[in-house]
Amino acid sequence: MEQSLLEMKDICRSFPGVKALDNVSFSVNSGEIHALLGENGAGKSTLMKILAGVLPKESGHIFFKGKRILEKAHPQEAAREGISMIFQEFSLFPQLSVAENIFLSTVHWKPLNWKKMIIRSREILESLDAKISPQTLVGDLTVPEQQLVEIAKALSKKVNLIIMDEPTSALSDKETNALFERMRLLIKQEIGIILITHRLNELFEVANRVTVLRDGKNIGTVNIQDAKTEDLIQMMVGRKIDASSISSLNTKGNIIFEVKGLTKKNLFEDISFSIRQGEVLGVSGLMGSGRTEVAKTIFGVLHKDFGEIIIKGRPITILSPLDAINAGIAFLTEDRKREGLVLEMGITHNITLPILKSVSQSSLIKRNKEMEIASVFKKELNIRTPTLNRKVRYLSGGNQQKVVLAKWLASKSDVLILDEPTRGIDVGSKMEIYLLIRKLAEKGKAILMISSDLPEIMKVSDRIMVMHEGKVTGFFDRDKVTEKEIMLCATGHKNNLKTS
Numbered sequence: 001m002e003q004s005l006l007e008m009k010d011i012c013r014s015f016p017g018v019k020a021l022d023n024v025s026f027s028v029n030s031g032e033i034h035a036l037l038g039e040n041g042a043g044k045s046t047l048m049k050i051l052a053g054v055l056p057k058e059s060g061h062i063f064f065k066g067k068r069i070l071e072k073a074h075p076q077e078a079a080r081e082g083i084s085m086i087f088q089e090f091s092l093f094p095q096l097s098v099a100e101n102i103f104l105s106t107v108h109w110k111p112l113n114w115k116k117m118i119i120r121s122r123e124i125l126e127s128l129d130a131k132i133s134p135q136t137l138v139g140d141l142t143v144p145e146q147q148l149v150e151i152a153k154a155l156s157k158k159v160n161l162i163i164m165d166e167p168t169s170a171l172s173d174k175e176t177n178a179l180f181e182r183m184r185l186l187i188k189q190e191i192g193i194i195l196i197t198h199r200l201n202e203l204f205e206v207a208n209r210v211t212v213l214r215d216g217k218n219i220g221t222v223n224i225q226d227a228k229t230e231d232l233i234q235m236m237v238g239r240k241i242d243a244s245s246i247s248s249l250n251t252k253g254n255i256i257f258e259v260k261g262l263t264k265k266n267l268f269e270d271i272s273f274s275i276r277q278g279e280v281l282g283v284s285g286l287m288g289s290g291r292t293e294v295a296k297t298i299f300g301v302l303h304k305d306f307g308e309i310i311i312k313g314r315p316i317t318i319l320s321p322l323d324a325i326n327a328g329i330a331f332l333t334e335d336r337k338r339e340g341l342v343l344e345m346g347i348t349h350n351i352t353l354p355i356l357k358s359v360s361q362s363s364l365i366k367r368n369k370e371m372e373i374a375s376v377f378k379k380e381l382n383i384r385t386p387t388l389n390r391k392v393r394y395l396s397g398g399n400q401q402k403v404v405l406a407k408w409l410a411s412k413s414d415v416l417i418l419d420e421p422t423r424g425i426d427v428g429s430k431m432e433i434y435l436l437i438r439k440l441a442e443k444g445k446a447i448l449m450i451s452s453d454l455p456e457i458m459k460v461s462d463r464i465m466v467m468h469e470g471k472v473t474g475f476f477d478r479d480k481v482t483e484k485e486i487m488l489c490a491t492g493h494k495n496n497l498k499t500s
Contacts, residue, residue: 398429
């Protein structure tokens with residue numbers, strides 16, 4: 001007989017202008033992986049932060065192993081009960097090493113056994129198939145590597161229940177499979193796992209049950225063997241999602257963006273490609289392939305050693321992001337919270353950041369002009385918010401991504417670089433982003449889209465460039481390639497460089 005580990009009953013929580021949770025009940029059994037689904041803003045993360053003791057509930061009760069807990073928000077109480085959470089927003093210290101970050105919360109002013117700490121860190125990381133040195137500074141890691149460190153932190157503790165909020169959003173297939181194997185071992189030890197994910201295919205691999213939230217309410221719970229993808233999506237968004245409207249244009253314009261022989265020693269070498277007006281070039285590759293580093297070099301965050309960047313037939317020199325912006329290049333980064341937004345500023349101010357000169361007069365910002373521009377993009381991109389003055393910190397992931405996109409569209413750039421544009425975004429918002437990308441292509445933008453999600457690459461791109469260990473290993477037309485062929489190039493087992 002299944003033993004109940006967690007019971008959350010009639011949980012309520014509000015934020016200014018928003019009822020985040022409306023009498024939500026949720027349960028987890030010992031030795032169960034219970035998936036929690038919902039669009040961004042549905043209340044998933046809020047519910048889990050209450051369970052982790054980070055946020056206070058307004059009403060309702062939480063029972064853990066039959067005992068009432070967390071009458072008041074207290075992270076230490078949750079930790080004492082063996083509840084651990086892997087947050088979607090990283091809580092790492094960049095100036096500390098990987099090992100220090102993993103064991104920081106378990107150190108209680110005792111003399112540290114550094115050797116033991118490093119050995120244990122290496123064991124946990126290896127169990128996740130993570131090739132990361134425990135002595136590396138976290139600030140020197142990529143976003144996917146930081147994600148693995150967050151997971152390792154949770155696994156380093158003695159736990160009864162682990163909450164995983166989008167744990168695979170930045171991981172490759174190989175790393176995701178390693179994490180799933182570790183999860184299966186954990187539930188054999190009667191540990192409960194709550195999995196929040198927007199990748200529906202993952203549910204059918206590891207979950208036992210699925211609960212769907214929508215607009216702060218529990219829509220229903222189903223056993224995984226009874227679940228169908230289309231039914232779950234309809235429960236999440238309240239409507240059917242039609243992917244057939246995402247289509248490639250039959251005709252493209254002239255080449256307006258070219259990269260020739262771009263090289264950054266120890267990161268990537270001899271990268272060459274071109275993008276036509278109205279075209280989406282997807283970039284696929286595993287973690288460490290150099291995709292993001294190429295994007296950062298084009299945008300002037302990193303400095304190239306060799307190579308040319310050409311816009312509309314004219315070679316340009318890019319020594320800084322300002323040079324790239326002035327040349328008509330926009331860069332939507334993979335880490336929107338740290339690199340793409342000023343979280344404590346409102347939506348309007350974030351959108352107009354790249355174009356302050358055009359909304360200013362005599363060094364004074366014209367607020368009416370700012371609001372006018374922001375209002376246009378709120379409507380065009382369907383940014384869901386009660387007010388444009390709302391701090392972007394309080395927006396859902398999908399709406400935050402739309403604000404970043406609006407910021408660059410306001411700059412009227414001709415070339416858009418989109419690095420993981422749907423990372424951490426729900427299925428409904430993903431579809432909106434896909435349609436926006438195609439709409440921008442139809443308006444003549446040249447788009448370079450980097451994604452770890454192969455179905456996404458196949459769905460949105462016109463052509464696909466594949467990278468492996470800093471080199472281009474293949475170019476494909478979307479309708480003439482399979483996911484298997486792309487993976488063979490991404491793992492270095494095949495080379496397809498006939499066209500570029």
